[in-house]
Amino acid sequence: MNDTKTGTTTHLAAEARERIGMGGEPGPGESRHLASCERCRREIAEIGSLQERFAALLVLVPSTGFANRVMARVQLPAPRWSRALAGLRTHPPRVAAIAATAVGAVIGTFVWLTTYPQVTPGVVAKLVYERTTGLVWQGVVAVGRVVYDSGLATLIGAFRADLNAWSAVGALATLTLVGMISMWMLLRLMEVSPSAIRTGVRRIG
Amino acid sequence: MDYGGKTDKELVRLSRRGDERAARELVHRFERPVFSIVYRMVRDRELAEDLSQDVFVRTFNNLDRYDRSYRFSSWLFKIAYNLTVDHLRKRELPTISVHGAPDALTPERQEATSLSLESDEEAPDDRLVAKELAGELEDAIAGLREDYRTAILLRHVEGRPYEEISEIMGIPLGTVKTYIFRARRELRDALSGSHEDSED
Numbered sequence: 001m002n003d004t005k006t007g008t009t010t011h012l013a014a015e016a017r018e019r020i021g022m023g024g025e026p027g028p029g030e031s032r033h034l035a036s037c038e039r040c041r042r043e044i045a046e047i048g049s050l051q052e053r054f055a056a057l058l059v060l061v062p063s064t065g066f067a068n069r070v071m072a073r074v075q076l077p078a079p080r081w082s083r084a085l086a087g088l089r090t091h092p093p094r095v096a097a098i099a100a101t102a103v104g105a106v107i108g109t110f111v112w113l114t115t116y117p118q119v120t121p122g123v124v125a126k127l128v129y130e131r132t133t134g135l136v137w138q139g140v141v142a143v144g145r146v147v148y149d150s151g152l153a154t155l156i157g158a159f160r161a162d163l164n165a166w167s168a169v170g171a172l173a174t175l176t177l178v179g180m181i182s183m184w185m186l187l188r189l190m191e192v193s194p195s196a197i198r199t200g201v202r203r204i205g
Numbered sequence: 206m207d208y209g210g211k212t213d214k215e216l217v218r219l220s221r222r223g224d225e226r227a228a229r230e231l232v233h234r235f236e237r238p239v240f241s242i243v244y245r246m247v248r249d250r251e252l253a254e255d256l257s258q259d260v261f262v263r264t265f266n267n268l269d270r271y272d273r274s275y276r277f278s279s280w281l282f283k284i285a286y287n288l289t290v291d292h293l294r295k296r297e298l299p300t301i302s303v304h305g306a307p308d309a310l311t312p313e314r315q316e317a318t319s320l321s322l323e324s325d326e327e328a329p330d331d332r333l334v335a336k337e338l339a340g341e342l343e344d345a346i347a348g349l350r351e352d353y354r355t356a357i358l359l360r361h362v363e364g365r366p367y368e369e370i371s372e373i374m375g376i377p378l379g380t381v382k383t384y385i386f387r388a389r390r391e392l393r394d395a396l397s398g399s400h401e402d403s404e405d
């Protein structure tokens with residue numbers, strides 16, 4: 001039981017009084033307390049009486065046509081099918097392509113089912129899988145052969161053998177220098193001064 | 206497709222895809238609670254209708270921002286609360302009677318600003334008594350601070366749990382409890398005061 005203590009007397013908690021006052025059943029402990037506590041009984045009766053009066057407040061209704069007036073002002077997003085139709089109306093070639101695909105699919109399915117009934121979707125899927133994996137494997141082998149024939153593998157191997165810390169730093173410095181010179185030449189070609197980009201200040205008046 | 210059987214989140218998903226019937230179902234599902242709470246905040250039928258419309262329009266036009274980990278109703282009520290409070294703060298509306306705004310001098314204006322109460326089941330005499338009692342409570346609610354009013358309406362009229370009210374109003378849970386406790390006390394005092402007045 002939820003209690004609150006006032007002076008030396010323990011009373012039901014406000015939540016419990018409200019729950020009972022608004023029609024809830026008191027628990028066994030609460031019933032025992034209520035049997036002997038005039039103050040809690042009075043407060044519960046007051047809440048109950050107030051709740052009854054609130055229940056007697058009659059329903060307030062907006063005037064007829066309220067929903068129509070609301071809906072006239074609401075801007076809901078257009079439904080998906082409507083958006084799709086609108087898209088098709090504005091793109092006739094797309095409509096023609098979709099229609100042609102649909103007609104082709106229907107005719108193709110019909111011919112397939114009547115001419116080759118033994119070729120099931122499972123058989124087709126297996127065939128596609130085998131052909132695809134075969135093609136991928138052949139592609140990998142072809143790339144490897146090109147790399148070997150061009151001597152690229154030998155070249156990379158030679159570079160790796162000569163590579164040390166100083167050569168790496170030198171290469172990096174050379175690349176940086178080439179990059180800076182390229183940038184400077186590019187800016188000259190565009191007739192923009194690097195200092196103008198950096199400051200960008202113009203005197204007025 | 207049966208939209209009535211779908212959850213709020215399913216309807217939101219369909220609305221995001223541009224399904225107008227799903228959006229319309231959400232409006233039907235929440236027009237009364239949203240209108241009720243906005244109406245009880247601003248106490249003017251025309252204004253409440255305009256604000257409620259704005260709530261739904263803003264909600265649907267921002268559906269892509271809705272975080273699906275929260276309840277749709279919480280998000281909707283949060284928008285309603287923010288929009289209404291913004292409006293009240295701009296205009297500093299006076300609290301008014303259930304029978305119409307104080308500046309309603311013509312019968313048409315009184316009709317426009319008075320509360321519309323719907324009940325088909327009660328006999329005319331019972332309806333009169335219920336309207337009188339409801340009117341007392343409506344007046345007492347109108348006398349509350351706007352944040353107390355929102356909290357107590359969400360709790361007692363919409364039956365929202367404290368955690369959700371905290372999310373909607375963007376305030377800590379403890380503050381919600383305090384608001385509701387104080388709102389109840391003020392309502393009790395106001396209603397007992399009105400009874401004493403009527404008995405005198």
